[in-house]
Amino acid sequence: MxxxxxxxxxxxxxxxxxxxxxxxxHRRRTIPQLAELESNQAELTASERELGEVTTTRSDLTRDMDRLESDIDNVRNRQERNQQRLDSGAVSASKDLEALQHENATLRRRQQTLEDQEIELMEQAETLDAQIEKITAARDEIAARRGTAEGERDDQWAQLDVEIADEQTKRDTLAASFxxxxxxxxxxxxxxxxxxxxxxxxxxxxxxxxxxxxxxxxxxxxxxxxxxxxxxxxxxxxxxxxxxxx
Structure with missing residues (x-):
């Protein structure tokens, strides 16, 4: 040629x-904000995963607490019915009276056990709620940093895109002369x-x-x-x- x-x-x-x-x-592909955003996303993914796990545990705990509360209500209601029968005088046989009194004593012990378990679960719930609050705050802080980095990235890209467009115009004009x-x-x-x-x-x-x-x-x-x-x-x-x- x-x-x-x-x-x-x-x-x-x-x-x-x-x-x-x-x-x-190359500068557009490697601006620092891209690495920062990748790091932010990894942190956010880990935070979301941790929050999901703790939230699931808290939900399971809520169901256990609801079940315990229902059991406690049933025990209380049973005691109240027994006490009403005792107070009404409808039960006169000593054997039946003794049976009701024994059952009520057993129910009170059962109620105490259930209430102790409920208190323990409530303490666990408080701990989990504190964890959820802490993780949520951390997640929101990461999201805020990511938002800032996205804005900086877009500003950098906009500036570079103007420079690229100018160079491309020069290139097109020059290439047309060959x-x-x-x-x-x-x-x-x-x-x-x-x-x-x-x-x-x-x-x-x-x-x-x-x-x-x-x-x-x-x-x-x-x-x-x-x-x-x-x-x-x-x-x-x-x-x-x-x-x-x-």
Whole structure:
């Protein structure tokens, strides 16, 4: 392929713009807020999981307390009915009176046991409620930090997007000034991950930084000014100027 030497040198301007675009894209992908948000999300996920576990335990405890309260009410009601029968005089046989009094004594002991269990569960509930409050506060603090980081991220992205748009406009304008075949070759090379074009400086390729061998230097020196020369190592277009040391 051949191209005017001036047009070949202008490829360096295009390569500089593409380098700026790549740098801006890298900055957009690696702004500190993204790592912070990832950390925030991990913390928030762990906090939500812990809150869910404690809340589930608290719900189970509530059911146990409700069951105990129901059992206590049943025992109280049974005692009240027995006491009413005793107070009414409806039971006169000594054997029946003794049975009712024995049952009431048993019910009182049962009630005391149930109430002791209820107090124990209430103490556990207070501990769990305190944990839930603490975890919720921590979760809300993490969420607030995440919100701040999201705002900072969006501000950074907005600023970078303006810079990227400006560079892309420069790129589009500059690219339109090249012959289609030369630009196509440049873009094809750049798509492989190396610069599309680079300056030969003091006998060294500016794309891969490799020093040209004797035979490579000889080939470059013998090439016509309008020949498009490519690096044997990285395959980028080698632009020749007075700085090339040829």
């Amino acid at each position: 051949q191209a005017d030497p001036t047009e070949q040198r202008r490829l360096l301007d295009l390569a500089a713009v593409d380098k700026n675009l790549a740098g801006l894209a 012959a289609a075949d030369l630009l196509g070759l440049y873009d094809k090379i750049r798509a492989t991950g190396v610069p599309g074009a680079a300056l030969i400086t003091q006998g060294r390729c500016g794309g891969c930084r490799m020093e040209l061998s004797g035979s490579e230097l000889a080939a470059v020196r013998s090439a016509a000014p309008n020949d498009v020369v490519r690096c044997e190592s990285c395959r980028c277009i080698q632009v020749r100027t007075t700085e090339s040391g040829l």
